[in-house]
Amino acid sequence: MASDTVPLRLFNSLTRRLEEFQPIHEGEARVYTCGPTVYNYPHLGNMRAYVFADVLGRTLSWKGYALTHVINITDVGHLTDDADEGEDKLEKMAAAKAQSIWDIARHYTEAFWADVKALNIRAPAQWTIATDYVPQMIEFAKAIAPKHCYELDSGLYFDVSTVADYGRLARAVTEDGEGRIDQVAGKRNAADFAIWRKTPPGETRQMEWDSPWGRGAPGWHLECSVMSGEVLGFPFDIHTGGIDHREIHHPNEIAQNQAKCCTNGLDVAANSGANIWMHNNFLVERSGKMSKSSGEFLRLQTIIDRGYHPLAYRMLCLQAHYRSELEFSWEGLQAALVRLKRMVMAHQGLIAFADRQTKARVSESFVEKVVTDVDEATSDDLATPKALLPFELLVLQGLPKFNAEVAEDVRQAIANTRLEAIERLDWVFGLNLSSTTRADLRIRPKSATITEPEIEAALARRKEARAAKDFATSDAIRDELTAQGVEVMDGDPLGWEWKLS
Numbered sequence: 066m067a068s069d070t071v072p073l074r075l076f077n078s079l080t081r082r083l084e085e086f087q088p089i090h091e092g093e094a095r096v097y098t099c100g101p102t103v104y105n106y107p108h109l110g111n112m113r114a115y116v117f118a119d120v121l122g123r124t125l126s127w128k129g130y131a132l133t134h135v136i137n138i139t140d141v142g143h144l145t146d147d148a149d150e151g152e153d154k155l156e157k158m159a160a161a162k163a164q165s166i167w168d169i170a171r172h173y174t175e176a177f178w179a180d181v182k183a184l185n186i187r188a189p190a191q192w193t194i195a196t197d198y199v200p201q202m203i204e205f206a207k208a209i210a211p212k213h214c215y216e217l218d219s220g221l222y223f224d225v226s227t228v229a230d231y232g233r234l235a236r237a238v239t240e241d242g243e244g245r246i247d248q249v250a251g252k253r254n255a256a257d258f259a260i261w262r263k264t265p266p267g268e269t270r271q272m273e274w275d276s277p278w279g280r281g282a283p284g285w286h287l288e289c290s291v292m293s294g295e296v297l298g299f300p301f302d303i304h305t306g307g308i309d310h311r312e313i314h315h316p317n318e319i320a321q322n323q324a325k326c327c328t329n330g331l332d333v334a335a336n337s338g339a340n341i342w343m344h345n346n347f348l349v350e351r352s353g354k355m356s357k358s359s360g361e362f363l364r365l366q367t368i369i370d371r372g373y374h375p376l377a378y379r380m381l382c383l384q385a386h387y388r389s390e391l392e393f394s395w396e397g398l399q400a401a402l403v404r405l406k407r408m409v410m411a412h413q414g415l416i417a418f419a420d421r422q423t424k425a426r427v428s429e430s431f432v433e434k435v436v437t438d439v440d441e442a443t444s445d446d447l448a449t450p451k452a453l454l455p456f457e458l459l460v461l462q463g464l465p466k467f468n469a470e471v472a473e474d475v476r477q478a479i480a481n482t483r484l485e486a487i488e489r490l491d492w493v494f495g496l497n498l499s500s501t502t503r504a505d506l507r508i509r510p511k512s513a514t515i516t517e518p519e520i521e522a523a524l525a526r527r528k529e530a531r532a533a534k535d536f537a538t539s540d541a542i543r544d545e546l547t548a549q550g551v552e553v554m555d556g557d558p559l560g561w562e563w564k565l566s
């Protein structure tokens with residue numbers, strides 16, 4: 066661990082306690098995050114889960130742990146109901162669109178990766194694609210089948226009564242809770258789930274493989290157990306996902322991991338396959354536009370189309386604790402954007418003043434305290450709303466007001482020191498202050514009838530006219546721009562801004 070940071074405490078959903086992070090492998094942090102099911106675009110809420118996992122990863126790296134982060138891509142096996150009823154989500158979408166399932170998976174995986182990039186989420190060490198691991202899934206199922214599974218006409222089922230403490234992670238009643246209506250004849254327990262789904266006789270699926278239990282496809286829960294165990298090794302440090310996964314998907318992963326590793330009760334957290342299970346709360350929206358099944362749903366692209374920079378959404382996420390519900394609103398997004406913009410502007414001012422060529426640095430207790438406060442807040446179960454405050458203070462403060470006696474080289478040294486601290490801390494938040502400009506953060510109306518290069522060209526013409534003292538032309542250009550929703554701002558380095566009605 067980096068010696069100048071405080072210990073990291075994280076809330077473990079399995080033990081329901083805050084726990085100090087103790088790596089299983091000295092100096093390392095191994096993290097698995099449940100990835101998206103790529104049958105559709107990710108909605109904004111899904112992306113909250115990956116901003117959260119990214120902040121966790123950045124915090125672990127900041128603290129000096131060598132991070133191995135794995136995020137999977139579920140391109141097969143996730144049914145329309147988490148508890149093993151219904152159709153495969155990808156098969157269903159492929160049929161509806163009359164497209165190949167592989168094309169659907171590729172298209173939505175790439176769309177997800179574009180959102181990941183736009184939100185400045187770091188790429189994990191590995192993206193594991195479920196269909197690349199089918200042979201390993203079959204091996205895993207073969208290993209646990211004799212003691213823990215039974216076969217029905219529809220597939221190979223996991224008997225949850227064969228492991229200790231089944232469902233301890235879940236908050237709902239697991240035996241007959243939501244989504245557990247037993248529709249499969251012959252299941253021994255309502256919570257038993259398919260780890261291999263046989264293709265019904267007379268049908269073919271676009272994605273199917275041979276197995277000892279007949280042709281078919283793996284169950285969704287099996288996929289994550291296999292990919293996490295294969296890449297990170299059981300037990301690994303941290304497993305993350307959204308709170309919906311705490312109810313069915315993760316209890317089922319845990320049961321499989323116990324079966325595979327021959328571990329017993331969950332009083333010992335590592336017996337579950339991971340030491341810490343973490344869950345982000347939901348992003349909600351009053352009119353229900355956060356559910357893909359509702360047809361029209363909010364995507365990152367929706368906010369970009371409305372003219373918002375995607376990092377405004379990252380700021381919105383950071384302003385809430387990951388374990389709190391976050392309500393989406395356009396007003397909230399606007400406020401997050403303005404907050405980010407103020408920070409970017411102050412940061413640009415400091416960059417303009419600092420001289421990176423000089424090596425001079427000074428120690429300022431104010432800066433040191435900010436770094437400590439940010440570290441303490443993030444170490445307290447990733448309390449980003451609290452951590453943002455001292456960071457913001459440092460950024461907005463910029464340079465102190467110097468009196469005339471302060472020599473130029475001292476001013477420069479202070480600027481350099483502050484800039485360095487801001488950039489180190491910004492790395493943890495991932496707000497990208499250094500490479501985002503005020504112009505990037507302009508809200509761009511979708512209805513714009515003029516492009517930005519055209520605006521810049523018109524302003525250049527106006528500048529020439531003014532230089533030639535041709536004020537009639539200069540005014541005419543300004544009026545034309547005003548009519549197209551562009552406010553010309555003489556004397557402001559930004560030059561112009563969209564005037565939103």
Ligand code: AMP
Pocket residue numbers: 099100101102103109110111112113114305306307308309310345346347348349355
């Ligand atoms: P899925 O593609 O449905 O498997 O979901 C991808 C990730 O998004 C999972 O970790 C889910 O738990 C998470 N998730 C789903 N809905 C929301 C939401 N409204 N807010 C935050 N996370 C969500």
Ligand code: ZN
Pocket residue numbers: 098099100289314
């Ligand atoms: Zn998963």
